[in-house]
Amino acid sequence: MPTPTNVFQLNLSVAKAREILREAAKDSARVFFSQHAEQRMAKRKITRIQILRCLSNGQIKEGPARGIKGSWEVAIESSSAGDVLHVQAALEQDKNGNYVVIITAYYI
Secondary structure (H helix, E strand, O other): OOOOOOOOOOOOOHHHHHHHHHHHHHOHHHEEEOHHHHHHHHHHOOOHHHHHHHHHHOEEEEEEEEOOOOOEEEEEEEEEOOEEEEEEEEEEEEOOEEEEEEEEEEEO
8 A cells, every 4th residue: 555645735625536536446556445444345245346336436425524544534325236335435645646545345
């Protein structure tokens, strides 16, 4: 996982957060999964493809808001196989641009 530079100093709009999520989903190398997310996804039978589709097509339901580590966090939801998938993600930036860290995912 890249080392964040916390360049997002100003307020992040919903529209800009949505743009970052969709761009990251197009280049899956810019989407990282926390260990917690990996464990929960395995337990809940959620695939990386479902997460990427949620980032591409989902709606931001909460945020963007600053998380406890200083990054912008968002909650995204989308329908997946008849269920509503909820993804919690952090938006970061490094020298190569924006990237997304998946914090957790579950069905509602």
